[in-house]
Amino acid sequence: MNVFKTITYHNGVTVPTIGYGTYKTPYESTSDAVYEALRLGYRHIDTAAYYGNEKAVGEGVRRAMKDFGIHREEISVATKVWNTDRGYEKTLAAFQKSMENLDLGYIDLYLIHWPANTLRYGDEAKAINASTWKAMEYCYLLGQTKAIGVSNFLPHHLEELSETANVAPMVDQIEFHPGWAQTDVVEYCYACDIIPEAWSPMARSGAFDNETIVALAQKYQVSPAQLCLRWVLQHGLRPIPKSVTPSRMAENLDVYDFEIDEEDMAAIDALKNCGGSCHNPDTLDIY
Ligand SMILES: NC(=O)c1ccc[n+]([C@@H]2O[C@H](COP(=O)([O-])OP(=O)(O)OC[C@H]3O[C@@H](n4cnc5c(N)ncnc54)[C@H](OP(=O)(O)O)[C@@H]3O)[C@@H](O)[C@H]2O)c1
Known part of the structure; x- marks a missing residue:
């Protein structure tokens, strides 16, 4: 298996x-956590406007660039609308x-955090997602973000978006x-040349007590966390x-x-019921 x-x-x-x-990650620890992550070798950092820690992420990145001689182009920072x-x-x-x-000159990856769904927005949902995407495309074409994407989109959301998207x-x-x-979403992404990323790849630590995970971690002589991450990678996602x-x-x-x-x-x-949120973006009634 090539990973x-x-x-x-x-x-x-x-x-x-x-x-x-x-x-x-609490605001006051975020700058140090990001700094440490970059020291250890991470080069892609994921945040969101919703997390309330973008300023601290930017500060951690700038400090790490200065102290460890890392160039801006070597680091990728994602945030979300x-x-x-x-x-x-x-x-x-x-x-x-x-x-x-963030104050990093540009953003590397800008994502729509959740699709507008019909549960809350009825027939308007598709048009709302399309107009959000138009703005994302504008930022991308200006070069202010190096890449754009979505989050929590199911195949039907992606299909609808493709009807009006230029990028x-x-x-x-x-x-x-x-x-x-969600292997159906992953398969759809690959068919459309979209990179699928895995959030909560360890089910927010919920997977660590599962007996199968514990037994297999012992078998491979790794931690339950490493087993989960490797499983995600072998499924072709980016954890x-x-x-x-x-x-x-x-x-x-x-x-x-x-x-x-x-x-x-x-x-x-x-496996079933290993924790995590297990939200269905179509039935989740948030905004
Ligand atoms: N797009 C979205 O809607 C969305 C939603 C949720 C999350 N995300 C993104 O995905 C990222 C990851 O998801 P997540 O934070 O929900 O969950 P996660 O990464 O699956 O789990 C994080 C939890 O696992 C613990 N942990 C991490 N590594 C461990 C290890 N090796 N051994 C034992 N415990 C370990 C952490 O504890 P400590 O921190 O205390 O070490 C923390 O409590 C988020 O931080 C966020 O950037 C996106």
């Missing part, structure tokens, strides 16, 4: 496969706000972990594990020296 250390978006931008997540800022004008304003907060999304960031393997603990951050990068065999992949695929 790559870098991936290339359909626009030619190459980035490291494993990213570093910052959701629920929140649900209350959907639509053309609001998305443009949200993008500028994120640019200001296809480079990424779809979805929840993906043992017990919640973005979050940890504020330096030893865990290092452990989560060290997943390239073992391979889960087919039978064990299937055993993990079959």
Whole structure:
């Protein structure tokens, strides 16, 4: 099973496969956590306007660049437009706000955090997503973000978007972990040349107590976290594990020296109820 250390978006931008997540990292620890992550070798950082820590992410990146001699082009930073800022004008304003907060000259990957769904927006949902996407395309064409994408989009959201999009999304960031393997979304993404990313790749630590995960981790002599991340990679997704603990951050990068065999992949695929959010973007009633 070939697992790559870098991936290339359909626009030619190459980035490291494993990213570093910052959701629920408290504002006051974020700058140090990001600094440490970059020291340890992470080069892709995932944040969002919603996380309220973009300023601290930017500060951690700038400090690490200065102290470790890393060039801006070697680092990739993703952020996301929140649900209350959907639509053309609001998305443009949200993008500028994120640019200001991060203060890194440009953004590397800008994502729509969640699709507007018909549960809340009825027939308007599709038009709202299309106008949000128009603003994303505008920022991309100006060169203010190197790539654009979506998050939590199911195949039907991507299909609807493709009816009006001029630029296809480079990424779809979805929840993906043992017990919640959205393989239909992954297959659709690959068919459309979209890189699927896995959020909560360890089910927010919910997978660590599962007996199958524990037994297989012992078999491969890795930690449950490493087993989950390797399983995600072997499914062809880009995991973005979050940890504020330096030893865990290092452990989560060290997943390239073992391979889960087919039978064990299937055993993990079959797991249910390992934690995580397990949200269905169509039935989730948020904004
Ligand atoms: N697009 C979206 O809608 C969306 C939604 C959720 C998350 N995300 C992104 O995805 C990233 C990752 O998801 P997540 O933060 O929800 O969950 P996660 O990465 O699956 O799990 C994070 C939890 O696992 C613990 N952990 C990490 N590595 C560990 C290890 N090696 N051993 C033991 N425990 C470990 C962390 O603890 P410590 O930090 O205490 O070490 C933390 O409690 C987020 O940070 C965010 O950037 C995106």
